[in-house]
Amino acid sequence: MIVGTGVTKTYKQRGGVLGGRDVPALRGVDFAVPKGGAVSFIGESGCGKTTLGRIIAGLETYDSGDIVIDGVSMSGLSHRRRQPYFRRIQLIHQDPYSALNPTRTVHQTLQAPLALRARQTDRSRSWTDERAEELLSLVGLDPGYVLPRYPHQLSGGMRQRVVIARALTMDPEVLVADEAVSMIDVSLRLGILSLLKDLRLRLGVGVLFITHDIATARYIGDDSELYVLYRGQVVERGNTETVIADPVHPYTQSLLSAIPVLHGLERPGPERVVPTEALDEAQADGGCLFARRCPFATERCVSEMPVLGRPGEGGQRHACFHPQRRSVIPVGAGRHAGAGG
Numbered sequence: 524m525i526v527g528t529g530v531t532k533t534y535k536q537r538g539g540v541l542g543g544r545d546v547p548a549l550r551g552v553d554f555a556v557p558k559g560g561a562v563s564f565i566g567e568s569g570c571g572k573t574t575l576g577r578i579i580a581g582l583e584t585y586d587s588g589d590i591v592i593d594g595v596s597m598s599g600l601s602h603r604r605r606q607p608y609f610r611r612i613q614l615i616h617q618d619p620y621s622a623l624n625p626t627r628t629v630h631q632t633l634q635a636p637l638a639l640r641a642r643q644t645d646r647s648r649s650w651t652d653e654r655a656e657e658l659l660s661l662v663g664l665d666p667g668y669v670l671p672r673y674p675h676q677l678s679g680g681m682r683q684r685v686v687i688a689r690a691l692t693m694d695p696e697v698l699v700a701d702e703a704v705s706m707i708d709v710s711l712r713l714g715i716l717s718l719l720k721d722l723r724l725r726l727g728v729g730v731l732f733i734t735h736d737i738a739t740a741r742y743i744g745d746d747s748e749l750y751v752l753y754r755g756q757v758v759e760r761g762n763t764e765t766v767i768a769d770p771v772h773p774y775t776q777s778l779l780s781a782i783p784v785l786h787g788l789e790r791p792g793p794e795r796v797v798p799t800e801a802l803d804e805a806q807a808d809g810g811c812l813f814a815r816r817c818p819f820a821t822e823r824c825v826s827e828m829p830v831l832g833r834p835g836e837g838g839q840r841h842a843c844f845h846p847q848r849r850s851v852i853p854v855g856a857g858r859h860a861g862a863g864g
């Protein structure tokens with residue numbers, strides 16, 4: 524079980540075009556990934572998804588808050604003593620090509636982590652070859668074909684399967700899949716999503732799915748939990764199907780309305796327009812981060828920051844003073860219904 528509480532991260536910009544401004548990437552994020560569970564984080568570009576995934580995988584530091592892995596607080600441990608805990612969490616990058624060393628065959632790619640694993644678990648060196656074949660079969664590849672080949676000799680989907688096999692060499696408890704299918708040919712995406720779902724069921728490995736695409740988040744499991752991130756803050760959280768069917772935060776509603784495939788799942792209601800243009804960061808500070816884009820914002824919204832409350836009627840939690848079931852159309856989504864009422 525991995526639990527994050529109040530995870531905060533600000534990137535310090537020194538000079539450059541931003542003139543030394545700090546960039547808040549995560550603003551007190553709470554989350555939990557249960558053993559064998561599935562959790563998705565969605566949000567638009569820059570909302571902090573990748574930063575969160577890297578922090579959870581131990582590849583990025585956080586400024587405050589805590590990450591607790593199997594009951595042990597990471598904040599209280601030295602970098603060296605954290606390593607065995609973070610090894611249980613393996614990150615799958617979005618680009619399977621750059622994730623693999625082009626000068627190494629698949630056999631060589633898997634041998635290094637497997638040799639380490641053999642030492643850690645007192646196994647013989649011969650075990651590594653057997654295990655490499657076993658893992659490649661598990662991810663749906665033919666070991667005889669794939670083992671002697673270099674990454675450029677494989678398709679994008681095959682490469683991503685090799686990346687997943689490499690992550691499995693460490694017997695992880697959780698796989699963090701950061702946009703794991705976004706750079707793969709559309710026809711192969713479903714196969715990778717099915718594989719992640721299958722690994723959950725067969726190995727009991729948890730999956731933390733990071734995506735800007737709510738449709739892929741749905742695929743990972745009916746029992747999954749969805750977190751909607753907006754500018755580093757969780758604005759809505761709940762069972763994936765519930766949040767998709769009954770979103771109450773205007774930002775979640777605008778995200779959903781932008782996806783044609785999900786039209787019809789939303790409850791009918793008065794449609795409102797949400798401007799999608801970039802904001803001046805400084806403008807919204809102090810109040811709700813979404814207030815300047817929100818057609819329902821009141822004076823309270825621009826002066827007071829709403830926090831994620833207790834579960835509401837539908838079971839999900841939200842950070843909004845005016846939660847309501849309604850459909851919202853973002854400007855630019857192709858359906859201009861007028862910003863009435």
Ligand SMILES: Nc1ncnc2c1ncn2[C@@H]1O[C@H](COP(=O)(O)OP(=O)(O)OP(=O)(O)O)[C@@H](O)[C@H]1O
Pocket residue numbers: 534535546547548566567568569570571572573574575735
């Ligand atoms: N190394 C860095 N130095 C400075 N700022 C950074 C760094 N990494 C990310 N940021 C900034 O932090 C914010 C969150 O970035 P992050 O990459 O986590 O978002 P994201 O939701 O994953 O976006 P994308 O989907 O575009 O990758 C952004 O404003 C980004 O510009």
